[in-house]
Amino acid sequence: MAEATCSQKVKPSRECKRFALDDILDLLDDNDSDLELSDDNDSDYLEDPVDTIDNQSEDEDGGINNSNDDEEQLLAASREDETSADDSDYEPVVKRVALPIDYYCKAGAKHLPHAVALKSASRCRYPGCTSKTRVRRVRCDLFLCVQSDRNCFRMFHT
Template identity: 40%
Template sequence: MIPFTGRCPVRQYVPGKPHPTGLKVFVLAAPTGLVLDFVVYQGKTTFTVTEGKGIGEQAWLDNKPVAMASSAYGIEPQDTHRRWSKKDKRFVQVSRPLAIAEYNANMGGVDSVDRMLSFYRMASRTRKWTVRAVFHFFDLAITNSWLQYKSDRQFLGKKPLKFLYFKLLLGEGLITRAQAGVTSDSEDDYTPPRQKWKPQPNASLRHYGAIHLPEMVDETHASRCRRSGCRSKTYVMCTKCKVFLCVSKKGNCFLKYHTK
């Protein structure tokens, strides 16, 4: 559900949901929560009804009637599963259709992505349902990116960043690129791998000082300060510009380099 209580032609009310009022979205998700596809409910015309070939119906009764639709699995082959019997006050073994077993093994993906979306959701006080929907799908894209990133890091045996820190770094990167005038990845941003002398960073990037921090680099020999006019050597490097700048009693080139 996309939370929205304003006027909208396809707004729905679904009791039992954390946000019962809003735009309903049908989601296809992997067990990890990674969203593979989605369709926004648009009324009766959302899904076109066509006559399927080879349709069959099979009935199975649990504690309550269960209705399922599957194009891959049916009742057979069945297995047994332990369930609590209210009548006998004990656990009993009951037969379980294949479709139910596959559903239980792969369920939870949509609930997982809903939980992730509820963390650090984009806040917007708007009466336009279109704006709310766009913000929701921005959040969905970021959540999907983090889930894929987490999976890749675990595959490599490395610890992934936490979701909040991932979003902060993403926002910082987008702001930095915008202030530096970078609109897209191009050949102009490419640095040859064997180039020893790195070019000076863009002026707008240099002056965005909130994310520039000095770092002491553990190297055998000191490097010459990159500020124009300074011939000192230093082990201090800017974490953003990746250039060496001296910090000493004689002169603070690090501060002067990042000041207009």
């Protein structure tokens, strides 16, 4: 029966190799001895540190605290550094181009509209307008509407 299943799984040109029970036990013994050797080498690194009298301190209630005070102070200091660094260095992510100042908005022909062939339309940047457009300003790369019912481009430049 074992020959039938083995011949079905292996190509007919190859012979099916059988392992004797002794061969399998030898492989398992080799693996066990390798694991024992690696466990002996790693035992120094994997063992939990033994709580000594130096590391133990009494709480206010009279109980024993097994944590080291120096470690707690270092953790508290690192937490303070993280929070202070987050507050002072925080800058919001700017996703859109900032609106130019009024002097550049009224620069005349430098800001002619240009129709761009985009796959999807971009949002109009005129304050209060929420429509989509494919028309942008030549100089500032700023999208503004140019339509019959609303002309955000002209209102932006006047």
